[in-house]
Amino acid sequence: MEKYEELKAKLESYKNVWKFIHIYKTGGASLREAIHPGYFDTPKARDRSGHFPNHCTVKQVLRGRGYFGKKATLDTCFFWSSVRNPYDRFLSSYFFMKQHDAPGNKICPAMMWINANCPDFHTYAKTFSTWFPKIIDKNALWSTQFDCITVNGKNALDYMVRFENLAEEWEIIKRLFKAKVPTLGTIHKTKHKPWQEHYSPELRDIVYNHYKADFELLGYER
Numbered sequence: 027m028e029k030y031e032e033l034k035a036k037l038e039s040y041k042n043v044w045k046f047i048h049i050y051k052t053g054g055a056s057l058r059e060a061i062h063p064g065y066f067d068t069p070k071a072r073d074r075s076g077h078f079p080n081h082c083t084v085k086q087v088l089r090g091r092g093y094f095g096k097k098a099t100l101d102t103c104f105f106w107s108s109v110r111n112p113y114d115r116f117l118s119s120y121f122f123m124k125q126h127d128a129p130g131n132k133i134c135p136a137m138m139w140i141n142a143n144c145p146d147f148h149t150y151a152k153t154f155s156t157w158f159p160k161i162i163d164k165n166a167l168w169s170t171q172f173d174c175i176t177v178n179g180k181n182a183l184d185y186m187v188r189f190e191n192l193a194e195e196w197e198i199i200k201r202l203f204k205a206k207v208p209t210l211g212t213i214h215k216t217k218h219k220p221w222q223e224h225y226s227p228e229l230r231d232i233v234y235n236h237y238k239a240d241f242e243l244l245g246y247e248r
Contacts, residue, residue, distance in 0.1 A: 029113060030198045040104040040118045044203070047107035048081050049072075049116040049174045050167045051191045054108055055214050061205045083174045084182045093224065106185035108192065109171050110114075112237035113213075113230065114221040119167050120150045121216035151229045154236065172239035181243060183242055 032060050048054035079087050090097050123137050144150040175183050187195045196210045215216050
């Protein structure tokens, strides 16, 4: 596996020091649980190595947020993450909130407003400009992937996995990061039809305009 060997050599050049940048709704919870089983069971099981700084951006990790141990730098740490088509990711964010409308979610005013006022995805997307200001800079569920993985406007990742190819990439991921389980499971999976069936041209424009930087950086089609 040529790709694996190249990534392995690069990881070893960082002395196997790595950080996973967990972007909401890109399969990160499934990857974290596969590599560190039991992560979600109890606070005592949480990874203390700093491999999974909880939903922190690369820039935040470089500033020392969410990291246990020595401060990471781009020269001493292998950064990787999973990314997703912005249309699909935005759709998944809606169904995630609807499927997880539990008391714990009530701590987020945006989730409370959305669950009370958005009975369907069309309304959720159409009213984006109404509810998004309520949560900006407060909840990374709607942040751009661009903000999560760039430093000075440039992609800072050493390894970028596409959500759409997770199954195919799993063998590489499993070997690189010594996953404890043989197969990749699913955590917080949302249930819905393919994203293409949910979008009108108008809704596509709304999402594209907000996530334009993601489309351009990650190469997804408008």
